[in-house]
Amino acid sequence: KAGVTQTPRYLIKTRGQQVTLSCSPISGHRSVSWYQQTPGQGLQFLFEYFSETQRNKGNFPGRFSGRQFSNSRSEMNVSTLELGDSALYLCASVRDGGSYNEQFFGPGTRLTVL
Amino acid sequence: AQTVTQSQPEMSVQEAETVTLSCTYDTSESDYYLFWYKQPPSRQMILVIRQEAYKQQNATENRFSVNFQKAAKSFSLKISDSQLGDAAMYFCAYRSAPRGGADGLTFGKGTHLIIQP
Numbered sequence: 599k600a601g602v603t604q605t606p607r608y609l610i611k612t613r614g615q616q617v618t619l620s621c622s623p624i625s626g627h628r629s630v631s632w633y634q635q636t637p638g639q640g641l642q643f644l645f646e647y648f649s650e651t652q653r654n655k656g657n658f659p660g661r662f663s664g665r666q667f668s669n670s671r672s673e674m675n676v677s678t679l680e681l682g683d684s685a686l687y688l689c690a691s692v693r694d695g696g697s698y699n700e701q702f703f704g705p706g707t708r709l710t711v712l
Numbered sequence: 713a714q715t716v717t718q719s720q721p722e723m724s725v726q727e728a729e730t731v732t733l734s735c736t737y738d739t740s741e742s743d744y745y746l747f748w749y750k751q752p753p754s755r756q757m758i759l760v761i762r763q764e765a766y767k768q769q770n771a772t773e774n775r776f777s778v779n780f781q782k783a784a785k786s787f788s789l790k791i792s793d794s795q796l797g798d799a800a801m802y803f804c805a806y807r808s809a810p811r812g813g814a815d816g817l818t819f820g821k822g823t824h825l826i827i828q829p
Contacts, residue, residue, distance in 0.1 A: 643816025
């Protein structure tokens with residue numbers, strides 16, 4: 599079974615631009631979560647989607663948004679990029695979204711904002 | 713809000729020895745789940761072991777085991793017979809149970825584990 603895939607793997611943008619990252623969960627998984635990883639703040643929860651609905655969102659500004667499609671693929675968008683948005687963005691999928699269920703992580707998208 | 717603290721930024725152990733990574737957390741909830749994740753240089757997060765708060769028995773997965781002390785809010789990871797492939801960042805994580813998975817994982821800052829050959 600294929601794992602979680604994230605595209606692109608690397609991205610370079612300039613301040614003020616916007617970016618869209620994509621995540622394809624494991625086949626059959628209906629929940630997708632997004633995390634931001636930076637050296638200073640560590641791993642922080644962005645949001646979770648289940649069956650196309652955002653169920654929860656972390657403490658991030660409105661510039662960060664996301665959505666999930668009917669095939670469970672998810673995208674996250676960051677508008678008006680800032681230097682501090684440079685990070686590794688990880689997505690994770692879970693079969694049915696239960697708290698105890700293992701979250702399978704993708705390899706991440708490395709975003710650099712210049 | 714829940715917090716997770718890993719007080720050891722870096723640990724070093726000889727190959728084949730045993731090492732324990734510490735994790736404490738703060739929560740007012742009684743029902744939750746705890747996890748240890750491993751992140752090797754490839755950046756791929758891998759689940760190592762997980763524990764349900766209502767279970768008193770400590771979880772074990774091969775060479776990995778935890779010491780879960782609910783009253784002390786402590787969740788340490790013991791790695792026995794350390795192998796070179798165990799070298800990685802290890803993250804302790806917390807997840808609330810009541811909302812059925814809507815909350816994300818709360819991670820600690822991580823412990824960098826070095827295995828000396």
